[in-house]
Amino acid sequence: MSGRSINSVFYAEAYHPIQAGSIDGTDTAPHDNAVYRALLCSSAGLYDPFGDPKAIGDPYCTIFVGRLSHLTTEDTLRKAMSKYGKVKNLRLVRHIVTGASRGYAFVEFETEREMRRAYKDAQHSYIDDSEIIVDYNRQQLMPGWIPRRLGGGLGGRKESGQLRFGGRERPFRAPLQTIPYDDLKRLGIPPPPEGRYMSHYEVNVIGAADFYSFLVPSPPRRKRSSRDKEESSHRRSSIDKEAEESSNTRSYRDKEEHHGERHSVEKEEHRHKGSSMDRSERSHRRISPERGSYHHKRSSLDREEHYEKRSPVDMEEPSHKKLRDREERTHKRTSRDREEGSRKRHKHGSSSDKRRKEDA
Structure with missing residues (x-):
């Protein structure tokens, strides 16, 4: 039991008829004939929980379903339970x-795992308009069980x-009287746990069904033998080893892919550098050193000859040269205009003299 459920x-954990008939688990005597009859069966060993030939299957994978409708059939129950897991075997108890x-x-x-899922989720569900209860197979898993x-x-x-x-549907409440530890020990009844219990009023305010379903204990787990533990540890180690090998192969594959990509990038860069170097070498080869010096000498000689051929006027500044050219052009134009004007006047004078002579 968890500390949280103990405080409420x-x-x-084990069945005792007198304690099961008590609301707080502190009774020391049976309060009805049915409890007395169960106590006799328990003390005399008249009930064998494993003597039922119809109780077959693994008890750790089996759940008890109660408060079913009398109209519910095996097919309906199988269909309702199949949503919690794969149903291996089903037995609906009928009148003989x-x-x-x-x-x-x-x-x-x-x-x-499927049984635990159904144990948790199927509680207080409805089948054929009837609210059912679900519990683990107490007949074979709870010590001292009496049906x-x-x-x-x-x-x-x-x-x-x-x-x-x-049980799950009706757990023990807080002790209503002083716990008689000596009497319970003498009768073999397990005493209730010590702690702070939740009052009846608090339980009613929260809601008994929701409260008990929240604090419901888990079903008993299968006791593993040393052989099962060794097999499970060996299986776990083999699984871990396989996972480690798969991770190693995955990392090696990733490294190879990364190395291949890097190698391809380096190869491409090397090819690009080689092509650029080959291009520059070809351009240098195209212009040999002797040819380059010849071109250099020729260009220098041509430059010197050009400077020698240039007149002093050419060596002047471009702006002064332009002004000088403009002045020369204006001077030539003015001289040409003067000559043409004098020529026209002379011709006009000669023609006027001829006309006078003719008139005379």
Whole structure:
């Protein structure tokens, strides 16, 4: 039991008929004939939980389903339980004479995980408009178990007057009286755990169904032998080894891919550098050293000859040269205009002299 559930309510880990008939687990005497009958069966060893030939299958993968509708069939129950896992075996308990349903069944799943899922989620669900309860297979997994038909069991309805406590549906409440530790020890009844219990008012305010479902204990787990532990450890080590090998191969593959990519990039850069170097070498080869010196000498000689041929006027500044040219052009134009004007005047004078002579 967890510390959280101890401080509120507590559940029975082993079955005792007198304690199961007590609301707080502190009774030391049976309060009805059914509890007395269950106590006799328990003390005399008249009930064998493993003597039922119909109880087959793995008890750690089996759940008990109670408060079923009498109209519910095996197919309906299988369909309702299949959403929690793969159903391996199903047994709906029927009356031995009439064949009518007794209102409870045992459902075996493929794995223990599926059984725990159904144990957690199927509680207080509805099948054929009937609210069901789900519990683990206490017949084979709870020490000292006595069934309901022999005065034991757990739960029950108020109308029956034979309520049983300590289970998932009706856990033990806070002790209503001083706990008689000596009497409980003498009778072999396990005493209730010590701690701060939640009051009845607090439980009613929160809601009994929600509160108990929140504090529900987990079903008992399978006890592993040393051989099973060795096999599980060997299986776990082999799985870890395979995972390590796969991670190593994956990292090696990633390294190879990275190295290949880097090698291809370096190869491409080397090819690019080689092509640029070859291009520059070809251009240098195209212009040989002798040819380059010849061109250099020739260009220098041509430059010197050009400077020698240039007149002093050419050596002047470009702006002065332009002004001088402009002045020369204006001077030539003015001289040309003067000559043409004098020529025209002379011609006009000669023509006027001829006309005078003719008139005379």
